[in-house]
Amino acid sequence: MADQLPQVLEPPRATHAGQQRYFQPDVETMPRAELHALQQRRVLELVPYVYEHSTFYRERWSAAGVEPSDIRDLDDFHRLVPTFTKRDIQEFRDRTGDPYGGLLCVPPAELTSIMSTSGTTADPELIPEIWDTAPPLPLCSARDLWELGLRPGDRILICPGTFRGFYDTFFQDMGLIPIFIDTWIGQGQQVLDAMRRFRPAYLQLLQPNVLELERLEHATDIREALSSLKGASFAGQPLGRALAAKVRDEWGVELFTYTSAGDTGTAWECREHDGYHLWEDLVLAECLEPERDVATDPGVVGELVATDLDNLAAPLVRYRSGDLVRLDRGTCGCGRTHARQWVVGRRGDETIVAGRVVVMGELWAAIESLPETQDGMFQIVRQSSVVETLRVRVGYEPTRTEDLDELRTRLSAVVTERVGVTPELELVTVDALLDRSSSVAKFPRVVKS
Amino acid sequence: MAAALPGPHPTVFGIGSYRAARGQVDFEIGWAEFERDVRWAHRVLATWEIVAGDHVVLSTPNYEAPWTSPLIRALRALRTVNSNVEPYNWDARRSATFLRLLPVKAYLGISAPVAAALLETPELLASVPILLARPDAVKPLRDHGLTPAVLAMLGPALALECPQRAGAHLDPAEWRVEAVGGSLVLTTVGARAHLARGLDLGVTGDVDDSPCPCGLPGRRIRLA
Numbered sequence: 001m002a003d004q005l006p007q008v009l010e011p012p013r014a015t016h017a018g019q020q021r022y023f024q025p026d027v028e029t030m031p032r033a034e035l036h037a038l039q040q041r042r043v044l045e046l047v048p049y050v051y052e053h054s055t056f057y058r059e060r061w062s063a064a065g066v067e068p069s070d071i072r073d074l075d076d077f078h079r080l081v082p083t084f085t086k087r088d089i090q091e092f093r094d095r096t097g098d099p100y101g102g103l104l105c106v107p108p109a110e111l112t113s114i115m116s117t118s119g120t121t122a123d124p125e126l127i128p129e130i131w132d133t134a135p136p137l138p139l140c141s142a143r144d145l146w147e148l149g150l151r152p153g154d155r156i157l158i159c160p161g162t163f164r165g166f167y168d169t170f171f172q173d174m175g176l177i178p179i180f181i182d183t184w185i186g187q188g189q190q191v192l193d194a195m196r197r198f199r200p201a202y203l204q205l206l207q208p209n210v211l212e213l214e215r216l217e218h219a220t221d222i223r224e225a226l227s228s229l230k231g232a233s234f235a236g237q238p239l240g241r242a243l244a245a246k247v248r249d250e251w252g253v254e255l256f257t258y259t260s261a262g263d264t265g266t267a268w269e270c271r272e273h274d275g276y277h278l279w280e281d282l283v284l285a286e287c288l289e290p291e292r293d294v295a296t297d298p299g300v301v302g303e304l305v306a307t308d309l310d311n312l313a314a315p316l317v318r319y320r321s322g323d324l325v326r327l328d329r330g331t332c333g334c335g336r337t338h339a340r341q342w343v344v345g346r347r348g349d350e351t352i353v354a355g356r357v358v359v360m361g362e363l364w365a366a367i368e369s370l371p372e373t374q375d376g377m378f379q380i381v382r383q384s385s386v387v388e389t390l391r392v393r394v395g396y397e398p399t400r401t402e403d404l405d406e407l408r409t410r411l412s413a414v415v416t417e418r419v420g421v422t423p424e425l426e427l428v429t430v431d432a433l434l435d436r437s438s439s440v441a442k443f444p445r446v447v448k449s
Numbered sequence: 450m451a452a453a454l455p456g457p458h459p460t461v462f463g464i465g466s467y468r469a470a471r472g473q474v475d476f477e478i479g480w481a482e483f484e485r486d487v488r489w490a491h492r493v494l495a496t497w498e499i500v501a502g503d504h505v506v507l508s509t510p511n512y513e514a515p516w517t518s519p520l521i522r523a524l525r526a527l528r529t530v531n532s533n534v535e536p537y538n539w540d541a542r543r544s545a546t547f548l549r550l551l552p553v554k555a556y557l558g559i560s561a562p563v564a565a566a567l568l569e570t571p572e573l574l575a576s577v578p579i580l581l582a583r584p585d586a587v588k589p590l591r592d593h594g595l596t597p598a599v600l601a602m603l604g605p606a607l608a609l610e611c612p613q614r615a616g617a618h619l620d621p622a623e624w625r626v627e628a629v630g631g632s633l634v635l636t637t638v639g640a641r642a643h644l645a646r647g648l649d650l651g652v653t654g655d656v657d658d659s660p661c662p663c664g665l666p667g668r669r670i671r672l673a
Contacts (some may be wrong), residue, residue: 007537024450024453057658099550099551107503108530109505109530111502111530111532112525112531113530113531113532114504114530114531114532114547114551115532116532116543116546116547119542119543119546123542123546124542124543124546126546126550126551131451132451133451133454134451134454138450139450142450142453142454142478145451152455152456152458153458155464158463158511158512158514159509159511160511160512161535162507162509162510162511162533162534162535163533163534163535163540163543165533166511166514166518166521166533167511168463168511168518169522171452172457172458172462172463172503173454173456174457175454175455175457175458176458177458177461177463177464178463178464178511178514179463179464179466179510180463180465180466180511180512180513180514180515181466181510182463182510182512183509193473194466196516197475198475208556248662263565282450309616400452404663417659424635449477
């Protein structure tokens with residue numbers, strides 16, 4: 001065994017022009033017709049593969065009367081292959097005892113790793129993986145970090161979290177030099193010290209990190225400390241608009257926010273900051289009506305339904321992510337042709353008020369239409385999804401608010417007009433609202449109290 | 450996408466940092482020394498008889514890579530199946546999920562907060578044949594009748610116990626450890642980018658020069 005020495009030195013595999021905007025120009029700017037053909041090719045390979053190897057899909061598709069031979073193109077796929085939710089996987093696991101929920105397509109010993117979902121609201125779900133060079137989740141951000149401006153030779157502060165994979169090999173294969181410093185919550189001063197010592201081009205920030213740095217403003221020049229950054233990634237609980245403006249305008253840091261691509265990977269903002277790019281050579285993204293397997297009209301909010309195009313271990317095929325999104329398949333200002341998404345909420349966040357359905361996205365649109373509440377920070381307070389009164393806790397920005405009673409009246413009017421229900425409003429400052437959240441990863445839009 | 454990656458920096462694995470009596474000490478890690486560390490990790494893992502297909506849970510944040518990445522890459526070379534968990538109390542549920550759902554052969558790097566949470570359901574860890582625990586997790590695990598071995602990050606070095614559980618090994622080709630007045634002191638002997646000379650590790654313990662039955666060379670350290 002001792003003779004089997006691992007290879008850790010690898011020769012460079014490709015060269016990149018330092019000023020080139022795209023990491024993979026041919027893929028990132030691929031014409032939509034070619035992208036469609038590529039997706040169709042991969043889907044037609046995927047369908048018989050999962051039917052043969054996954055007990056979950058075989059059982060589910062058989063019950064729906066679907067066989068792989070029925071799927072001859074993407075239209076057939078959209079029309080015939082049933083969608084499923086996380087609950088379906090859990091039920092399969094509970095019924096069969098299969099820890100992978102019937103999704104696994106290879107013997108467990110052939111896996112490279114088994115990662116897991118964030119587990120914000122329930123036990124984490126297993127994510128089996130097969131890979132050679134770098135773990136799938138870090139790897140799928142290569143184009144995004146290139147867009148952020150990272151280039152071989154840059155130093156970066158390593159991100160702390162590992163539950164979706166280690167990052168060292170990925171950053172190293174990007175030609176970057178990782179600085180291994182603890183940047184987890186509570187290390188604000190250490191982060192600033194490291195920024196000054198190493199002058200890195202990149203770090204990851206969460207909302208609590210930003211609040212920590214803000215608390216250190218009185219004693220240090222944050223803008224100077226962060227001045228070496230080409231950009232910072234940002235995810236999880238959102239910043240209020242005022243805090244985001246401080247990071248951008250006072251500290252001089254360009255934040256690149258990213259979000260989940262329906263549990264198949266991540267979707268990042270580009271430098272246009274106009275939606276999150278889904279890499280459609282890796283994921284087939286659909287926007288369906290929440291209650292029916294019917295595509296929404298272009299630009300209309302629906303549920304993101306995702307199909308893994310690059311995962312042979314346990315691919316998700318027409319997985320209802322629960323994310324309510326708006327999709328745009330038009331070319332972005334950056335020139336990339338892949339779809340962008342805007343996440344407006346989570347399925348299940350809908351509330352039935354005195355028999356009337358109130359959709360999160362509609363409520364959101366009403367609240368952010370006023371300047372005092374344009375951060376869109378709010379929570380529905382409810383004990384169940386069926387209530388008699390719509391209670392909403394809304395964050396307002398004090399610097400833009402003169403008269404709370406007048407704001408309450410105006411806000412009530414726009415909500416009533418938009419969603420058809422008159423709300424009971426609790427107004428708190430945006431900061432006070434963020435302080436109530438117990439999670440750094442996600443801001444809860446529905447709470448019980 | 451992997452094929453498009455530019456490839457690693459020619460000389461530098463990365464830059465780590467450890468706390469010493471004189472403050473924070475930054476240290477560069479070169480690829481040649483990193484490769485030797487992987488080789489050493491491979492030898493230690495061999496004593497544990499971890500083989501291809503074994504499921505290994507790893508609890509080590511990314512910033513600990515200067516110490517634990519050699520271990521992780523040795524595991525990858527062995528073709529084990531690895532799962533990551535965070536060492537913080539709030540993430541204990543992730544560890545519990547893996548332990549409940551999958552046959553875990555080894556849990557490496559378990560922390561005291563996570564151990565405390567998992568020990569509320571003692572059967573979870575009792576089923577794991579190999580526990581390599583951070584020093585502050587060893588006692589609570591032993592108090593519950595478990596037999597953890599030590600995984601310790603000491604200055605820039607990694608110390609690992611073998612199945613004898615009779616002191617932690619450091620690669621003698623890279624490091625020399627001495628007990629000076631009860632304190633452990635580290636000196637670099639390998640050709641490394643960062644040289645530690647007489648570094649007080651800030652921990653008390655003793656050294657054992659007797660040959661270890663596991664066959665690994667060099668002295669072992671026992672943390673007090």
